[in-house]
Amino acid sequence: MRKLGYPPGWLEDAKLEHSGLNLYDSDGKRQLEDDEEQGEIFCPDDKDRYDIRKVHDFPGFNIPAPPGTVD
Numbered sequence: 001m002r003k004l005g006y007p008p009g010w011l012e013d014a015k016l017e018h019s020g021l022n023l024y025d026s027d028g029k030r031q032l033e034d035d036e037e038q039g040e041i042f043c044p045d046d047k048d049r050y051d052i053r054k055v056h057d058f059p060g061f062n063i064p065a066p067p068g069t070v071d
Contacts, residue, residue, distance in 0.1 A: 014054035 023031040059065045
């Protein structure tokens, strides 16, 4: 199961989806976000973030497995 990565159900619960809304200034130019560059192609999935407070510790997935654990 460790080959599959972090448990997908928990990871989906921690996902913070981007609204997809764009802001424009008085000249009609779209305002860039802090982590965005001019001319970058917008893909909604690229803007998704994760609430780290909702990510639980799972030994062997996102924290080291205890010593002596058989893999």
